Amino acid sequence: MRNTIVSLISIILGLVAGGILMLFIGSNPIEGYSYLLQGALKNLERIGNTLATATPLVFTGLSVAFAFRTGLFNIGASGQMLVGGLAATAVALTFDLSRPILLLVMVLAGLVAGALWAFIPGLLKAKFNVHEVVSTIMMNWIAYWTIYYIVPGYFKGEFLETESKKLAETDTLRAPFLTEMFDGSYINLGLFLAVIAVIIIAFIIDKTTLGFELKAVGFNRFAAEYAGMKVNRNIILSMLISGALAGVGGVALYTGNASSIQIGILPAQGYDGIAVALLGANHPVGVFFAAVLFGILYSGTGFMNAMTEIPPELANTIIAIIIYFAATSVMIERLLNKFKARKSNKEDKSGPVVEKGDS
Amino acid sequence: MSYVVEMLNIRKEFPGIVANDNVTLTLKKGEIHALLGENGAGKSTLMGVLFGMYQPERGLIKVDGKEVKITNPNVANRLGIGMVHQHFKLVENFTVTENIILGSEPLKGMVLDIDKAAKRIEELSKHYGLNVDPHAKIEDISVGMQQRVEILKMLYREAEVLILDEPTAVLTPAEIDELMKIMRNLIKEGKSIIIITHKLKEIKAVADRCTVIRRGKGIGTVNVAEASEASLAEMMVGRHVSFKVDKKESTPGEVVLKIDSLSVKNNRKVLGLKDFSLEVREGEIVGIAGVEGNGQTELVEAITGLRKAESGSVLIYGEEIIDLPIRQRNEKGISHIPEDRHKRGLVLDYTLQSNMVLQIYNKKPFSKNGLLNVPAMKSYAQNILTNFDVRSGEGTASIARTLSGGNQQKAIIGRELELDPKLLIAVQPTRGLDVGSIEYIHKRIIEHRDKGNAVLLISLELDEVLQLSDRIAIVNNGELVGEVNAAETDENEVGLMMAGVGKERSI
């Protein structure tokens, strides 16, 4: 509840700051934001696209949030997405399976690839105490270059030099019933996977002994060790789960929203995941809504640009400012506390008087 | 009558609690003034106010008769007030000199004048008999020496009023004697001292007067010479406290723990425990006496599984456990009250409820098929908190970090005893606790013994070891010096053995 309020206030402050920027360049913020919303939600197709945009963010947000909750900072979601996407693409391009089985194998391949990519930082952290921030950054670049050479080397499209061969429509997460329901938008089965992931992760964190252990290790590995938990195994496990989430995010992005994997790009969703996790207060359900908000911002911005003179870069600026406010949520909490204190001061105005009478 | 410091009617509130309520403390020039109170009574807070770390809501502070506003520690320093905190404030990888000059560094041009400072420290150290090497790194010196560095820090700043917050909690008996001597030296040089301690013996030994606070309220100030330990204790907790540990004769049964030729490496990768053998039986408390750093940590960690042993064996009821993981050892009935409650004992950011099931969250009824049963955890925790009188703001939902150290300790002990272990390893179980709590915890440990369990007690406080134990094993330099029957020995004998003077006696 508290976190929700803080997140909401950050969003509002970010939007206000963005509005000021719009005024600054001579545009009307109200008009701007209304076009932004229309762009994201005006019709079914747009809603579908917004949800599709949000889907990979749910995964990366969960990935970062889960790691956070267990005391780890996974900056490597981008790389994990890449290898996850690559694995799924490779499966789709290599095996000739019936659609349900193929999709299942693709998702599993992405999951395993992402997990393995995160396994290395996890292992280094557990065994050698290498800080995961650095190792995951390194793993991002290693993924970047691996994709850069493997895709053209083994999965090259006929005339495409910077991306893999396109997947057949039936080999992607796109489902005709969804596409039709949302008027030809890009929404795909990834969204369902995302919802399932949210539920599973929330469940693991709050309700299971596994979550209990992982969090304990995250907070105090010495106490966890003392209590008989396998600290190293838990750190690695935590990274594996976090990486698996990002890996499936890659599957959703490259075989759902897109139908090929591109080289030369570290997917921005990996870094956005940090912001999403933060805004969602590291809670799975919060992450989901934060991802949808980001989906709205990212997907509505084009229409806003088209209808007004507000440049595209502004949407990114607004998102960044929202995150800054979320990061400084302590300030917001303090303000809330002050507000509350003032209120309660007013309420028990009579308090000190009674005390005086008492003594 | 000239007072160097007068704290009059101090009131300090924290959210939801009045830590100091109308407390008055006056310090005469050249006296040692003890400040006594239960855990959480508000002693540290009161001294924090004097040292400028907290601003009181009400009340007056006078230094040398003049009213002052101590807005931060710098102001306190300038007024000649210095404080040694309960937890040392020393930068581990700095040298002694660097730590002492930090904040008031002598310069030669732009450069730090380390040599000059070191010389001055050397002089001060000699003058007060502190015996500190100015060039040693803090991480390399003993806790006792670290404390003397803290004292030097105040002297270097020419403090006239010295506040020592529980200085003896972490010291060995010898170091405590040393400290008492140093304090008397300081008084001779005209300094005045306020000392917080839970040990009444120490108050009797050095203090001139003693101010007692209970639950934030000042109870009064007495001349120590006119008070007895018992009367001080009663003032402090508001009821009679028994110092004598009442216990029946022990009736040792089967061997629970058998340690055979155990050797363990320490953090510096050399053998910290050498060829150590010991048995602990059902229904007895075996105490380990020894100066800190003589293999106790290595011993405990090797038994509990936190550290790998080099050679030798550890048997529980005749079964080898030396290669078992920690959890399996726990399941064999070992439980452990750790030395460092913040590092090992608690997940400070977890609620008490979670902390109370830290080892057994995965057992029935707290979990089933990998799912947590929160209500079961809660009622289990509530039971411990009630039994052991753990005071906290929000009961089982309190975050462990928010508890005072004493209450944290009680919670840990409650948790471990609730497991009803065959072997309880209690390391410094009462460190930093007030006498009331100590009495209670001692009682519970003896009860545990009387139920036919084995207890291995490791304590740096000789008194505690002597009172609680049935048998005492003395360690020195990682080796077993000898074993004595608690009933047949005294402080002197054990003290000698701790210093390495061997003595063979069969029991």
Place this chain on the structure above:
Amino acid sequence: MWSIIEQIFPYAIIFTIPLLITALGGLFSERSGIVNIALEGLMVIGAFSGALSIHYMSGVLDNHTLVLWLGLLAAVLAGMLFSILHAFASINLNANQIISGTAINLIATALTVFLARNITGSGNIRISSGFSPSNVPFLSDIPVIGDLFFTKTYPTTWFVLAILFVSSFILYKTRFGLRLRSCGEYPQAAEAAGINVRRVRYSGVLISGAFAGLGGALIIVTQSGEFTGTVAGLGFLALASLIFGQWKPLGVLAATFFFGFASTIANVSQVIPELAVIPPILLKIFPYVVTLIALVIFSKSSQAPKAVGETFDSGKR
């Protein structure tokens, strides 16, 4: 092979310098106890303001070299100014430092392009020309060393190296250095010694802002000649170098030079027949893999400031 090394060396140094100064900035921040993952964003800010001010001043002032130095100064100031955001969040508000840094990275990249577009009409800002490399008289004639260190050098290289040595001196020999380090190790101790921890940490973060800003602008005036809204991960690489270099000035020098050299090799490997036989993927991932290995080797004796990343709250025990 030797001739290749000789040939590559000056370019490796050029690549190293922005990384070095940025990592050095990070060092001040982290030694004071504040993790600065915002280095990337601060570099972008520096690159932006450097390029922008050079772009404008070029029309006003005749002395091009002076313009370049003024541009660097502008970058330093802008970096400092922007780092206040990080300082405020992490020091005054006790925000999670990594998150605050991440937010600043995002703000920096978004805002600079936005501003560039609004101010100059283009998201990119090109400067007419940067510093020119030249050989150091006499020294460049020394065999071996001359070829490696004194040919094709930029004045900025010497400037940054000077900063490195001054920093090292400040860190270990002066009052400020002692206090800075104590705040990163055990701020409660520093506070008890009467040091204003917040102020010291502010200085640390501001210095990191200044240096990272400088680093960003150095890329413009020595390598790219153009602001394009990104520094392509160099800020993160600087952060990695800082850890790789174990938070010590000379360690950072070695680490950044390693990256400079490895990246340069990777960049030119395609066109060097001797190296072209190695699969390019191996060359590209070489610096990152080696860093991981190095971290494993050094991890046992990590020299990380103990309190880095922890919010400082005086009551904490």
Place this chain on the structure above:
Amino acid sequence: GSDEGNGDSDKKSDLKVGMVTDAGTIDDKSFNQGTWEGILKAEDEFGVKTKYLKPAGTTEAEYLKEIGNLYDAEYKFIVTPGFKFETAVFQAQDKYEDAKFVILDGNPHSGDYNPVVKDNTVAVFFAEHESGFLAGVAAALELKEGEAGFIGGMEIPAVQKFNWGFQQGLKYANENLDTNVTIKAENVVYQGSFDNAAAGGQIAAQFYDRGVDVIFTAAGGVGVGAINEAKNRAKAGENVWIVGVDVDQYEDGKYEGDKSVILTSAMKKLDQVSYDMVQAELDGKFPGGQTLIFDAKNDGIGLPEKNPNLSDETTSKVKEVYEQIKSEEIKVSAEQGDLFK
């Protein structure tokens, strides 16, 4: 925008022209920028409204989304630069039947590479190889003797065609025009990105150090790095050159006042095309359903009008060659054949 007082009726067109950028920014000094400048020129001259949108990524979904945004905002004349738009435009031309599409460097297809250009779409290709050929001839003529190199960005068709054309141009000059400017396999490289300026500089340095005199860069930001390296060397008195790409890069190569390291530029007149297409639409002559080739014949490629670094002799000789290409006397191949890379 259009200013009212002008009175020129042409200036009040209500056509709204939109563009979606490809990977990279609108200021890429190349593809996006060239296309956009033509649109801006049309805005200036015909008073059309213009707008560009930058997609969040480079997937078909994102391209289509921005096309949809433009369409919903009544921008119904949409220009998309780059072969990456092929599948997006394929769908858009059906989905938005009352909109017009111009796709540069690509053919709409469904993913199977069977071009389907609907009546509301024009596909435009450039003969980059011819442009590269001319640059190669010009470089050879101007240098007479020496070595050349090539730095490409990513290995994509447009860049490859520049490369192959350039090599053919050098060969042609050596065989027919009495020059001796050679190119070695090791001096032909695709750096792998369009933005790594540092790598561009370092590779250029390698080339120059081993005797290359002129480098043809078709590499965006990588080329900028190479140009910087050339400038540094030129300032130090070395005689090194760069051949620019896409647009006239002469200004970018300037150092010490008026000198420039840009020998000439192999242009591909993107601006011309986008401008022409807008004009055709306004004139009611939109060549819907066609695939247009912009090559020497219709002056869609070529060298800049002014090449201060080329001698008159070179310029006139190049002109002759240009005419020969137009008349198909000289045929430039768009295939690799036995050329390097």
